[in-house]
Amino acid sequence: MKTIREETPRYIRVHEDDNVAIVVNDNGLSAGSLFPCGLRLTEHVPQGHKVALSAIARGETIRRYGEVIGYALRDIAQGSWIDESLVTLPEAPPLESLPLATRVPEPLPPLEGYTFEGYRNADGSVGTRNLLGITTSVHCVAGVVDYVVNIIERELLPRYPNVDGVVALNHLYGCGVAINAPAAIIPIRTIHNLALNANFGGEVMVVSLGCEKLQPERLLSANGDDVQAISLGEEDIVRLQDERHVGFEAMVQEILRVADRHLQRLNQRQRETCPASELIVGMQCGGSDAFSGVTANPAVGYASDLLVRCGATVMFSEVTEVRDAIHLLTPRAADEATGKRLLEEMAWYDEYLRQGQTDRSANPSPGNKKGGLANVVEKALGSIAKSGRSAIVEVLSPGQRPTKRGLIYAATPASDFVCGTQQMASGITLQVFTTGRGTPYGLAAIPVIKMATRTALANRWHDLMDINAGTIATGEESIEQVGWRLFTLILDIASGRQQTWSDRWGIRNALAVFNPAPVT
Structure with missing residues (x-):
């Protein structure tokens, strides 16, 4: 009879100053489990949850990542489970006194010779896909556009084998809104810049209703110094209320006619070898x-960091999941002006939450807590790890496009759908999405590589997760090894040599444009 060998209890302690660690073992560990260091659990601790490495008195600090993530609400015995109910939320770092550009990282050695097969555009940008994007100026037309997209996919795309697909850029904006409110610049700029994403090849067409507040002329114009105007002829704008459209079929045929002209041009494009810097x-x-x-x-x-070393542009975002770790980022700003821009975006969002009569404690989600995250401080300290070690060279307001290459902070809400939409407006042509609880999230216009934090998730969702980072927790691979695997996968996905699971299944989340302005 075979004896089942029990797995050795394991935990991960991030920093030498930490007085907590997280349990690595699948399904957690039971009371009495003994770690090799001699620590014994006093109770069951679920996987990923914190165990007290030493006794923590009421009111004392709880440390993870070498930072204070909270204070103990009661005495906590060594070896016991620290769940979120035992941790009070500390104050957010004050913005007025943070150091700016005081520890600017030295540039890492350049990486040369890395390329991908992309679609080069007339404006110099390079896409990872060759798609027709149909911009809508108001949500009223979304149903009609979706109807026509089905016809395009069924009847037109087979004639154009070099075109990867068609995407309806639908959204909930355009009318019933305070179009002149100061904050309206964010959704208008976002919808404008979505149309300019490099994956659409510079082929812009607009479907309008006709009576909406966000008229095509306003949508296409330069709505600020940071937005380039889009020059379109009337033949590229379809207004459904135009009197020459007699009946629904007339509208459909007009959209198909305009789309067909753009598809002809897109079909002439071919992938070509481009440096990874693009x-x-x-x-x-x-x-x-x-x-x-x-x-x-x-x-x-x-x-x-590998991408930045190649000269590429990398964006990280999610304001509420950066705010509590902002003191670790402002010293990394390339200069004081960039550091001040970080503070401006944090302050803007603080005020946005205040006006909504809430604060940063609204994050994290129930699933985050079930996965072991006590509060938004702990979440933020883990979130900023995505930024690597490079200097932050630019800070973007929601929906802005970058003017520099390198590591960029693009301010967005933390909501998955809103962040993805806003990053797409800021010009990303590929996204990497990490998850510990699991999500089938995907975007129609942008390949989304999903990385599992745990091997258990990667195995259970084997046909949704593209790469497994759980091997780091078990010691099978290092952070550097998984980072290189991801870097190679990014180049393969960008080149069309591989598909993400989201793309294989055709999983597409709706666009969610950030609109902090009033709705009337």
Whole structure:
């Protein structure tokens, strides 16, 4: 009879100053489990959750990542489980006194010779896909556009084998809104810049209703110094209320006629070898757990540094999942002006939350807590690991496009769908998405590489997760090894040599444009 060998109890302690560690073992560990160091658990501790490495008195600090993540609400015995109910939320770092550009990282050695097969555009940008994007100026037309997209996919695309697909850029904006409110610049700029994403090859067409507040002329114009105008002829704009459209079929045929003209031009494009410096990659996390900050996100950070060393552009985002670690980022700003821009975006979002009568404690989610994250401080400290070690060279407001290459902070809400949409407006042509709890999230216009933080998730969702970082927790691979694997996968996905699982299944989440302005 075979004897089942029990797995040795293991934990991960991130920093030598930490008085907590997280349990590595699948399904957690039972009371009485003895770690090799001699620590014994006093109770069951779920996988990913924190165990007290020493006794912590009521009111004393709880440390992880070498930082204070909270204070003990009662005496905590050594070897006991520290769940979120035992941890009070500390104050957020004050923005007024943070150091700016005081520890600017030296540039890492350049990486040369890395390329991918991309689609070069007339404006110099390079896409990872060759898609027709149909911009809508108001949500009222979304149903009609979706109807026509089905016809295009069924009847037109087979004639154009070099075109990867068609994407309806639908959204919930355009009318019933305070179009002149100061904050309206964010959704208008976002919708404008979505149309300019490099994966659409510079072929812009707009479907409008006709009576909406966000008229095509306003949508296409330069809405600020940071937005380039889009020059379109009337033949590229379809207004459904135009009197020459008699009946629904007339509208459909007009959209098909305009789309067919753009498809003809897109079909002439071919992939060509481009330097990795032309990539714009977004880094995001969602459904995070306590492993996110020690496996997947550090591996993403290592890959981010590799991309920056190639001269590429890397964006990280999610304001509420950066705010409590902002004191670790402002010293990394390339200069004081960039550091001040970081503070401006943090302050803007603090005020946005205040006006909504909430604060940063609204994050994390129930799933984050089930995965071992006590609060937004612990979550933020793990989240910023995606940024690697490079200097932050630019800070973007929501929906802005970058003017520099390198590591960029693109301010967005932390919501997966909103962050993805805003990063796409800021120009990413590929996204890396880490998750510990699991999500089938995908975007129609952007390949999304999903990385699991735990091997258990990677095995259970074997046909949804593209790469497993759980091997870092078990010691099978290093952060550097997984980072290199991710870097290679990014080049393969960008080149069309491999498909993400989201793309294989056709999983597409709706765009969610960030609109902080009033709705009337």
